[in-house]
Amino acid sequence: MSTQALSLHRVAYDPEMSAFRAEAQILDASGIHRRPILWRGPTTADFKRIARGLRDAALGGTA
Numbered sequence: 001m002s003t004q005a006l007s008l009h010r011v012a013y014d015p016e017m018s019a020f021r022a023e024a025q026i027l028d029a030s031g032i033h034r035r036p037i038l039w040r041g042p043t044t045a046d047f048k049r050i051a052r053g054l055r056d057a058a059l060g061g062t063a
Contacts, residue, residue, distance in 0.1 A: 004026055004027065004028045004059075005026070005027040006024060006026050006055060007024075007025045007027075008022045008023070008025075008037075008055070009022065009023045010023045011050075011054065013043055014038075017038065017040070019038045019039060019040040020038070020039045020040075020041060020050055020053070020054060021036065021037070022036070022037050022054050022058075023036055024036075024054070024057075026058065026059075035058075037054060037057045037058045039053035039054050039056075039057045041053050
């Protein structure tokens with residue numbers, strides 16, 4: 001079983017894309033992997049929903 005740690009950096013809202021952008025850093029047994037992620041959601045979403053959307057996009061690879 002592999003243990004992963006996820007952190008989100010540079011979270012910002014992009015009004016042109018109507019989406020939140022972030023840099024995901026995933027730490028696992030093979031090292032640190034970084035990639036940009038995108039989650040489309042309203043600016044009125046609460047923090048928990050935004051964080052969950054970005055996390056799911058980072059781990060699931062979908063935006």
